[in-house]
Amino acid sequence: MLIQEFIQRLPKAELHLHIEGSLEPELLFIIAKRNNIDIPYKSIEELKKAYNFSCLQDFLNIYYQGASVLQTEQDFYDLTYAYFVKCKEENIRHTEIMFDPQTHTNRGINFSFVINGIYRACEDAKERFDITSFLIMSYLRHLSEADAFITLKQSLPYKNKIKAVGLDSSEQGNPPSKFKKVFEASIKEGYIPVAHAGEEGNADYIWEALDILKIKRIDHGNNCLQDLQLINKIKELDLSLTICPLSNKELKVVPNLNNHPLKKMLEKGLKPTINSDDPAYFGGQINQNFIEIQEALDLTKKELFELSRNSFEYSFLDKAMKAKYIVELEEFYRINK
Ligand code: HPA
Ligand code: ZN
Numbered sequence: 001m002l003i004q005e006f007i008q009r010l011p012k013a014e015l016h017l018h019i020e021g022s023l024e025p026e027l028l029f030i031i032a033k034r035n036n037i038d039i040p041y042k043s044i045e046e047l048k049k050a051y052n053f054s055c056l057q058d059f060l061n062i063y064y065q066g067a068s069v070l071q072t073e074q075d076f077y078d079l080t081y082a083y084f085v086k087c088k089e090e091n092i093r094h095t096e097i098m099f100d101p102q103t104h105t106n107r108g109i110n111f112s113f114v115i116n117g118i119y120r121a122c123e124d125a126k127e128r129f130d131i132t133s134f135l136i137m138s139y140l141r142h143l144s145e146a147d148a149f150i151t152l153k154q155s156l157p158y159k160n161k162i163k164a165v166g167l168d169s170s171e172q173g174n175p176p177s178k179f180k181k182v183f184e185a186s187i188k189e190g191y192i193p194v195a196h197a198g199e200e201g202n203a204d205y206i207w208e209a210l211d212i213l214k215i216k217r218i219d220h221g222n223n224c225l226q227d228l229q230l231i232n233k234i235k236e237l238d239l240s241l242t243i244c245p246l247s248n249k250e251l252k253v254v255p256n257l258n259n260h261p262l263k264k265m266l267e268k269g270l271k272p273t274i275n276s277d278d279p280a281y282f283g284g285q286i287n288q289n290f291i292e293i294q295e296a297l298d299l300t301k302k303e304l305f306e307l308s309r310n311s312f313e314y315s316f317l318d319k320a321m322k323a324k325y326i327v328e329l330e331e332f333y334r335i336n337k
Contacts, residue, residue, distance in 0.1 A: 007290040011329045013094040013311035016242035020067040021278025022083040032069040076117025084125035090287050098136045111154040119161045138166035141174035148182040167195035176208040183213040198223035240271040240314030245293040247277035257296035273311040305333045
């Protein structure tokens with residue numbers, strides 16, 4: 001079996017996906033039109049031309065602009081359902097979806113529209129596609145901790161629909177320590193903590209995320225390789241890193257994929273996974289991420305299998321569900337290796 005088909009059919013979990021970043025230009029235009037929102041692009045082609053980034057902040061500006069077309073519960077449902085249709089095509093069996101409430105509530109959108117629209121699509125995807133999912137409510141780190149506390153409070157009536165809390169947006173200048181108290185409070189409410197760290201920020205940001213926010217998974221974490229002690233600490237804590245190759249390429253976190261740290265992470269015994277981050281903006285879904293990184297680093301089928309195994313193993317599923325998916329994956333690998 002060719003490697004591309006192997007990747008396509010490999011059962012996998014996605015652990016780093018911003019639902020707002022899955023908004024494809026076509027759906028963005030449809031939603032903008034039905035909500036009577038003027039967008040500063042005449043056509044889908046013109047919009048796509050704007051997707052050319054020199055750093056994280058460049059991207060975030062466009063991403064928040066794109067997300068601003070989302071207004072009704074139905075918009076959030078349609079956005080999320082469209083992502084699940086892609087999941088089915090990509091053979092994603094389980095996904096842990098991040099959403100940014102503040103991107104919407106700060107525009108006057110009701111928190112309930114966001115969570116109910118997204119969650120209803122998750123339920124439908126379970127029923128129609130047999131894909132399981134969890135939601136990760138992410139705090140925007142360029143805003144204040146007090147702002148994050150408001151979001152935490154708004155989420156409490158919907159606690160049973162949310163598995164974890166995350167931390168995203170502009171990393172430089174907004175270290176994890178800024179959110180110490182709101183993470184402590186979130187953990188008390190039963191949310192599992194995760195955070196973006198070491199994407200543009202250095203290894204110190206990852207240390208803070210571990211020591212101060214007590215995170216259970218590291219989003220990106222590329223820059224951990226700067227610090228041998230940190231690598232050992234991550235291994236001791238047995239934490240996974242959610243790696244996003246095309247995102248790293250498009251945001252110039254790596255000069256090109258041949259220099260991507262993924263291979264070194266595997267060699268050092270870390271537990272990376274492959275993810276799409278914001279697939280509508282970075283040129284591909286999860287399988288395209290697998291395909292390009294496989295090619296750039298000459299990854300073997302065994303390594304691809306390991307990456308997929310990590311995605312189930314380090315998901316927040318319970319033991320029984322992890323075992324079920326891993327048996328499915330091992331069966332696939334046994335036949336197709
Ligand atoms: N980094 C930080 N914030 C984000 C990202 C990312 O890759 N995607 C969406 N928000
Ligand atoms: Zn991200």
